[in-house]
Each structure stands twice: as structure tokens, then as C-alpha cells.
Amino acid sequence: MFTIMMYIVASCLLILSFVKDRKKTLLAMKKAWKSFENILPQFLAIIVIIGIMLAVLSPEVISGLIGEKSGWLGMLMASLVGSVTLIPGFVAFPLTAALLKSGAGIMQIAVFISTLMMVGIVSIPLEIKYFGKKAALLRNSLAFVFSFIAAIAIGVVLR
Amino acid sequence: MKMLAKRYKYFLALIVINMLVYILYPSVGQKSMNITWNNTVEMLSVIPPIFVLLGLLDVWVQRETMIKLMGEKSGIVGILIAFFLGSAAAGPLYAAFPIAGVLLHKGSKFSNVLIFIGAWSTTKIPMLLFEASAMGWKFMLTRFVIDIPGIMVIAYVTEKLLNEKEKQYIYDQAGNVVA
Numbered sequence: 001m002f003t004i005m006m007y008i009v010a011s012c013l014l015i016l017s018f019v020k021d022r023k024k025t026l027l028a029m030k031k032a033w034k035s036f037e038n039i040l041p042q043f044l045a046i047i048v049i050i051g052i053m054l055a056v057l058s059p060e061v062i063s064g065l066i067g068e069k070s071g072w073l074g075m076l077m078a079s080l081v082g083s084v085t086l087i088p089g090f091v092a093f094p095l096t097a098a099l100l101k102s103g104a105g106i107m108q109i110a111v112f113i114s115t116l117m118m119v120g121i122v123s124i125p126l127e128i129k130y131f132g133k134k135a136a137l138l139r140n141s142l143a144f145v146f147s148f149i150a151a152i153a154i155g156v157v158l159r
Numbered sequence: 160m161k162m163l164a165k166r167y168k169y170f171l172a173l174i175v176i177n178m179l180v181y182i183l184y185p186s187v188g189q190k191s192m193n194i195t196w197n198n199t200v201e202m203l204s205v206i207p208p209i210f211v212l213l214g215l216l217d218v219w220v221q222r223e224t225m226i227k228l229m230g231e232k233s234g235i236v237g238i239l240i241a242f243f244l245g246s247a248a249a250g251p252l253y254a255a256f257p258i259a260g261v262l263l264h265k266g267s268k269f270s271n272v273l274i275f276i277g278a279w280s281t282t283k284i285p286m287l288l289f290e291a292s293a294m295g296w297k298f299m300l301t302r303f304v305i306d307i308p309g310i311m312v313i314a315y316v317t318e319k320l321l322n323e324k325e326k327q328y329i330y331d332q333a334g335n336v337v338a
Contacts, residue, residue, distance in 0.1 A: 006205075010211040028219070039256075123252060
């Protein structure tokens with residue numbers, strides 16, 4: 001749905017741009033292609049890593065890793081799994097909802113979701129390309145720590 | 160050809176690894192190839208509008224305008240725009256970095272670019288709706304409310320811990336990647 005909206009917005013602006021200035025629009029398309037081609041190797045590498053990782057870390061394996069263990073060890077485990085995996089939300093949320101039903105702790109689930117979204121070990125080489133090593137590592141470490149704070153807050157509110 | 164092979168060396172190495180996995184553990188290898196194929200199709204369907212917008216942004220939005228909107232002195236306006244741009248998007252996080260590159264190239268404040276990345280990663284509107292339906296409104300809202308200050312703190316602390324030289328390097332780098 002949102003993807004369709006992105007297409008509509010992009011095409012409208014593209015047409016508007018073309019009507020206003022053909023040369024500039026052509027330049028924009030050239031830039032779009034160049035920036036895409038520029039990072040395509042990294043994109044493809046990330047996608048293959050995700051493929052291998054998700055095949056090994058199947059929903060059952062993830063459930064085993066973060067479903068049973070509770071307490072701080074469970075949270076640590078959930079945060080590590082969340083940091084290294086890169087699962088799209090429409091796969092992750094049904095999984096976490098099922099985990100919750102089967103008895104996983106809310107804080108473990110929350111830390112998993114937060115790290116999943118904010119910490120990206122797999123995409124760090126790409127992030128370094130744009131932000132440099134220090135900033136990329138800092139952002140990811142801070143996000144990792146913050147995920148625990150968010151999880152504790154959720155644990156308190158939803159208890 | 161040689162250049163191409165060199166640029167794609169990690170990708171090619173990973174394909175080889177995947178094939179080895181397929182030979183040793185056919186079911187896992189098959190599964191990973193399926194997932195990779197599905198993700199590639201998904202990437203190719205989600206990414207074109209993102210890059211078209213990126214190109215248009217680069218050509219039409221003047222550096223001065225961007226500095227005014229998201230630069231050093233943009234204040235609360237810059238923060239709000241960063242949150243809005245990130246939240247209104249669709250697509251995986253790795254697609255956000257090229258846009259971040261253009262924002263930096265055009266003179267956005269680094270912390271605002273980090274807020275944009277934070278919003279893209281956690282407060283995307285379609286994702287929030289999905290989260291609410293799967294995990295419940297209370298879960299989603301609690302996370303949302305704590306994520307907003309969290310994203311800002313992460314952005315400011317990251318920027319504060321970088322010195323001028325490191326920041327200059329990031330802006331130079333953004334110029335290289337975009338141009």
C-alpha cells in the first residue's frame with residue numbers, strides 16, 4: 001500500500017519536474033541511477049546474507065533462542081538475535097505475537113523488536129560507507145543500549 | 160569486466176557460500192535461495208521510487224534551502240522535517256542510507272540526518288499500524304512514545320562524540336558517494 005503511494009508521489013513529482021525542466025529531470029534520473037548503481041554491490045551482498053541467515057535462523061530457531069529463556073540472559077539473547085537479523089516488519093511482528101502467546105516475556109520481545117529495527121550489524125558496512133566508522137559504530141551501540149531502556153519501559157507499562 | 164568482478168566480490172563470494180551450503184545442506188540452501196530471491200524482488204519493487212525521489216531532491220532542492228530547513232541552525236523545524244521524512248517512508252533501512260547521503264551532501268545537520276535514520280528504522284507509519292495490529296495498541300504506543308526521545312538522544316550523543324575532523328570527513332564522503 002505505502003509502496004504504491006511512494007510510486008504515485010515519485011511519478012507525480014517526476015512528471016512535474018519533466019514539464020518544468022527536461023534537462024534537469026534527465027540529470028536527476030542520471031543521479032538516481034548512479035547512486036543506485038553505486039551501492040548495488042552492497043545491497044546485493046546484504047540480501048544474500050539475509051537469505052542465508054534467515055534460512056539458518058528460521059522462526060522456530062528464533063523462538064527457541066528467545067522464547068524459553070527469561071530474565072536478563074533471555075533479554076541479552078533476544079537483543080543479540082535482534083541485532084544480527086534483518087527481518088522485515090511484516091514477518092517479524094506475527095512472529096513476536098506468536099512468541100508472546102506461547103509464553104515469551106514481554107521485555108524479551110520488546111528488546112528483540114527494538115534491536116531488530118535500530119541495530120543493523122549486517123548493514124554496518126553500508127552505514128560506514130556513508131557515516132564513517134566511528135559514527136556508525138556509535139549509532140549502533142547507542143541504539144543497542146537504548147533498546148534495553150525501551151524494553152524496560154514497556155515491561156513496566158504493560159505489566 | 161575485471162572491475163565489475165572486483166566491485167561485486169563480496170556478493171560473488173556470498174553466492175559461492177550459498178552454493179556450498181546448498182551442496183552440504185540442500186534444504187537450508189534451497190530455503191536461503193528462495194528468501195534471497197524474494198528479497199531481491201521486493202528490493203527491486205520498493206527501491207525505484209526512493210531513488211527517483213533522491214535524484215529529484217538532489218537536482219531541485221538548493222543547498223541553501225536545505226541548510227535553512229535541516230542545517231545547523233534549523234532547530235525544531237529541522238528535527239520535525241527529519242522525523243516526518245523518515246516516518247513517511249517505506250522500504251528497508253539500508254535504502255535510507257543513500258538518502259541520508261544526499262541530505263548530508265546538501266548541508267543537513269548530522270544529528271538531523273541521524274534522526275531521519277532513527278525515524279526510518281522505528282517510527283515508519285505503515286510499520287506502526289502493523290505493529291499495533293499484531294502486538295496491540297498499548298505495546299505500539301508505549302514503544303512509540305519512548306522511541307521519539309530515544310532517537311533524538313542517540314542522534315545528539317552520536318554527533319557530540321564526533322570531533323570536527325570526523326564530521327568534515329562524513330560530509331566529504333557524502334559528496335563522493337552522491338556526485
